[in-house]
Amino acid sequence: LAKTTQPISMDSYEGQEVNITCSHNNIATNDYITWYQQFPSQGPRFIIQGYKTKVTNEVASLFIPADRKSSTLSLPRVSLSDTAVYYCLVGLYGGSQGNLIFGKGTKLSVKP
Amino acid sequence: NAGVTQTPKFQVLKTGQSMTLQCAQDMNHNSMYWYRQDPGMGLRLIYYSASEGTTDKGEVPNGYNVSRLNKREFSLRLESAAPSQTSVYFCASSSGDRVAYEQYFGPGTRLTVT
Numbered sequence: 151l152a153k154t155t156q157p158i159s160m161d162s163y164e165g166q167e168v169n170i171t172c173s174h175n176n177i178a179t180n181d182y183i184t185w186y187q188q189f190p191s192q193g194p195r196f197i198i199q200g201y202k203t204k205v206t207n208e209v210a211s212l213f214i215p216a217d218r219k220s221s222t223l224s225l226p227r228v229s230l231s232d233t234a235v236y237y238c239l240v241g242l243y244g245g246s247q248g249n250l251i252f253g254k255g256t257k258l259s260v261k262p
Numbered sequence: 263n264a265g266v267t268q269t270p271k272f273q274v275l276k277t278g279q280s281m282t283l284q285c286a287q288d289m290n291h292n293s294m295y296w297y298r299q300d301p302g303m304g305l306r307l308i309y310y311s312a313s314e315g316t317t318d319k320g321e322v323p324n325g326y327n328v329s330r331l332n333k334r335e336f337s338l339r340l341e342s343a344a345p346s347q348t349s350v351y352f353c354a355s356s357s358g359d360r361v362a363y364e365q366y367f368g369p370g371t372r373l374t375v376t
Contacts, residue, residue: 186365193266193352193367194305237304251321252297252304 154238159257168225170256172238175219183214183221186237188255194237198223225258233260264288266368268353274374275343283338283371285353293356294336295320295365296328298349305352311336343375 155173162168174183182201186194198205200212200221211224225232235255269284287294292313297305297320307320309328317328325347327339336355340347350372354365 184364191370193354193370194365195367196364199364252306254302254304 153251154240154253156236156238156253156256158254159259161259161261162228163261164229165227168228168232168258168260170223170225170236170238170258171220172223173220174238174240177218177240181240183212183218184239184241185210185212185223186239186252188235188237194252197236228258228260230260230262232258234258266353266355266366268351268368268371270371271369272372274376275340276376277344279343280339280341281343282340283351283353283373284335285337285368286335287353287355287366288334289355289357289366290333291355291357291366292333294330295354295356296326296336296338297352297354298322298347299352299370300349308338308351340373343373345375347373348375349373 182199184199185197187197188194198207198210198212200214202214202218205212213222223236235257237252237255239252266287273281275281295310296308298308299305306322308322308326309317309320311317311330314330314333317330329337331337350370352370353368356365
């Protein structure tokens with residue numbers, strides 16, 4: 151199972167761009183990289199997913215280098231409401247094989 | 263469209279008591295999952311069901327049993343609750359398609375075992 155390493159916590163200020171990097175050195179050929187966001191007392195919520203290069207949606211961008219051993223979640227112009235825990239996951243397809251590992255995530259604190 | 267629903271929201275048990283956590287999804291998803299989350303920790307997979315009629319152990323299955331009742335419902339049973347099972351339990355579902363995926367999570371059940 152591909153495990154991930156990401157910073158325990160990060161601080162930022164409103165309006166700044168935040169980049170959270172995740173290391174996944176033993177990623178397998180068929181693994182996708184997915185990021186989830188979790189607010190206190192709620193279940194995680196899907197943010198973005200990618201396989202290689204760059205993916206962008208209305209919420210974030212995901213940068214994946216050619217060797218795929220790491221990935222970076224980019225949140226543009228964060229606001230106080232972006233304060234949450236962000237999880238990087240690596241796994242096959244829908245995780246229907248039960249091979250997703252959430253880890254402890256990165257706690258992002260956005261200050262005014 | 264309610265997504266993933268879980269009952270109950272809160273529960274207090276005494277050591278040795280049993281209970282079943284219920285989960286249902288209305289998105290016609292094939293795969294369903296049960297996770298637990300302890301304070302300051304990430305989510306750990308207890309059991310999952312890749313499709314109706316199948317269940318498999320995850321990372322921390324000891325002390326739990328599951329039933330995939332039909333495509334919509336996936337229940338988690340604690341036969342003899344222990345204080346170590348005090349946690350927040352999340353149910354999730356996904357389409358299970360081979361291409362991309364996204365897990366949808368329920369609101370969680372907060373369980374305290376005394």
